[in-house]
Amino acid sequence: MNARRATLPQRAGYLRVANVFRGAIDTTEIKELGVSRAELERTRIRLGDLLVVEGHGNLDEVGRAALVTALPSADLTHQNHLFRLRPNGERVLGRFPELVLNSSDSRKYFRRVANTTSGLKTLNATSVRSLRMRLAPLSVQNEIVRELDSVSNAIRAAESSSTELDELFAALQHRAFRGEL
Structure with a gap:
């Protein structure tokens, strides 16, 4: 400042x-x-x-x-x-x-x-x-926003699941190498 x-x-x-x-x-x-x-x-x-x-x-x-x-x-x-x-x-x-x-x-x-x-x-x-x-009517803009938000939410959920699966795999792999399975 x-x-x-x-x-x-x-x-x-x-x-x-x-x-x-x-x-x-x-x-x-x-x-x-x-x-x-x-x-x-x-x-x-x-x-x-x-x-x-x-x-x-x-x-x-x-x-x-x-x-x-x-x-x-x-x-x-x-x-x-x-x-x-x-x-x-x-x-x-x-x-x-x-x-x-x-x-x-x-x-x-x-x-x-x-x-x-x-x-x-x-x-x-x-x-x-x-x-x-280009501006669509408000109802169409709303629909586009809703659809894109839905896709974004699905992507975030898939990324979260992928992270959880990676963590689970790493934990299982660690236990397998230690002979705990």
Whole structure:
């Protein structure tokens, strides 16, 4: 935090690139900084906002996005290497653009339009706004999100079962070599 921020009277938590993953926000460690009231009002994060990584050293991580589904604090803002998008709930479900932004097509687009300065790959607001996103009716968006969540849950369950089977096999193998079977 710079010296000017330390003198500002109001404190706010802020999310950093390190907090934003593809499809998830980790709020276990939130740093604080000094902000002006006007700055906080302009940059405050709300439920349903989308955070998009603007700059990263790894080109594949530029543009990763996550939906804000929980607020650990009412006074929460974001680092300048994150874009905050606020979807219009009458036209789009928050999870739908999150899925689109994290899709392979969007990732290819972000890799193509990212700029490089001193080792940091960055997007600008114009390139993010220029990403074409086809919007289905809300009912279809909801169905797509539900189906993709179902597939993701099935994958997680299969990975968990695989881990359990690997652990069981290792335990049985250990017991077999010790002559306990």
